[in-house]
Amino acid sequence: MRFAGKAALVSGAGSGIGRAIAEALLEEGARVVLFGRTLEKLEAVASRHPPDRTVAVQGRHEVPEEAARAVERALEAFGRLDVLVNNAGSFLGGTVGETSLEAWSESLAANLTGPFVLTRAALPQLRRERRGAVVNVASTLGLKPIARAAAYSVAKAGLIMLTRATALEEARNGVRANAVCPGVVDTPIHARRASGGPEGVAAFLEALGKQHPVGRIGKPEEVASAVLFLASEASAWTTGAVITIDGGISIA
Numbered sequence: 092m093r094f095a096g097k098a099a100l101v102s103g104a105g106s107g108i109g110r111a112i113a114e115a116l117l118e119e120g121a122r123v124v125l126f127g128r129t130l131e132k133l134e135a136v137a138s139r140h141p142p143d144r145t146v147a148v149q150g151r152h153e154v155p156e157e158a159a160r161a162v163e164r165a166l167e168a169f170g171r172l173d174v175l176v177n178n179a180g181s182f183l184g185g186t187v188g189e190t191s192l193e194a195w196s197e198s199l200a201a202n203l204t205g206p207f208v209l210t211r212a213a214l215p216q217l218r219r220e221r222r223g224a225v226v227n228v229a230s231t232l233g234l235k236p237i238a239r240a241a242a243y244s245v246a247k248a249g250l251i252m253l254t255r256a257t258a259l260e261e262a263r264n265g266v267r268a269n270a271v272c273p274g275v276v277d278t279p280i281h282a283r284r285a286s287g288g289p290e291g292v293a294a295f296l297e298a299l300g301k302q303h304p305v306g307r308i309g310k311p312e313e314v315a316s317a318v319l320f321l322a323s324e325a326s327a328w329t330t331g332a333v334i335t336i337d338g339g340i341s342i343a
């Protein structure tokens with residue numbers, strides 16, 4: 092129960108990695124604001140837990156008023172905020188040459204501006220206890236690009252630098268900031284990356300798994316366990332760290 096008495100806000104908590112992070116925090120005693128675009132998904136997660144332990148808040152993290160509302164709901168419901176997990180994001184394929192300005196802006200909003208806006212909104216509360224933690228979910232593509240994922244890779248590289256800037260500026264305020272860089276993880280984010288319906292996607296992911304030295308793609312829970320370490324007191328002297336959780340793909 093590493094998070095007993097603590098309150099966390101997880102963006103993109105309705106599916107995939109974010110849901111696994113929220114569930115793991117709840118299992119370890121935290122109360123959690125589940126923030127994301129689709130209320131039904133957030134409520135489905137909330138319904139599995141006592142009502143006083145979760146709050147579902149619909150919104151887009153890149154919209155300042157909506158991000159601020161998620162932080163306000165944490166204070167109203169739990170009276171505090173100790174942990175912010177900037178997990179929400181979306182994948183956009185496309186080369187530099189073929190990416191429209193609109194798609195570029197959307198990818199930066201979803202993967203970089205959102206975490207910036209939500210972090211800015213949460214910092215005053217995270218500083219209050221002088222033991223605040225921000226964990227950003229970046230990507231191995233933020234460290235090393237692949238072809239046809241330009242806007243996503245650039246946004247995730249920016250998120251890694253946002254992590255370091257936050258860590259540097261907030262260390263004396265008692266707030267740590269760290270990032271995880273997952274390799275390919277089995278979540279709905281890949282649903283449109285292959286043709287042939289669910290079977291086509293499964294075959295695509297299996298092929299991607301073989302590119303990882305451990306021979307398979309990751310599970311959301313395997314990312315969540317690293318996020319919980321970075322959010323917990325077990326990592327009290329760790330800030331500005333960027334940790335790959337990737338079955339070895341970044342060294343392949």
Ligand SMILES: NC(=O)c1ccc[n+]([C@@H]2O[C@H](COP(=O)([O-])OP(=O)(O)OC[C@H]3O[C@@H](n4cnc5c(N)ncnc54)[C@H](OP(=O)(O)O)[C@@H]3O)[C@@H](O)[C@H]2O)c1
Nearest residue numbers: 103106107108128129151152179180230273275276278280
């Ligand atoms: N899966 C992978 O292979 C992988 C690898 C590396 C990094 N990541 C990163 O891991 C994070 C979680 O992704 P996932 O794989 O778990 O995908 P996912 O299941 O699609 O989850 C993404 C979540 O983010 C939410 N979201 C997207 N844009 C948002 C916005 N503008 N405002 C608020 N919420 C927003 C989505 O909400 P709705 O469902 O309501 O749209 C969804 O709940 C992302 O940042 C992703 O880039 C994933």
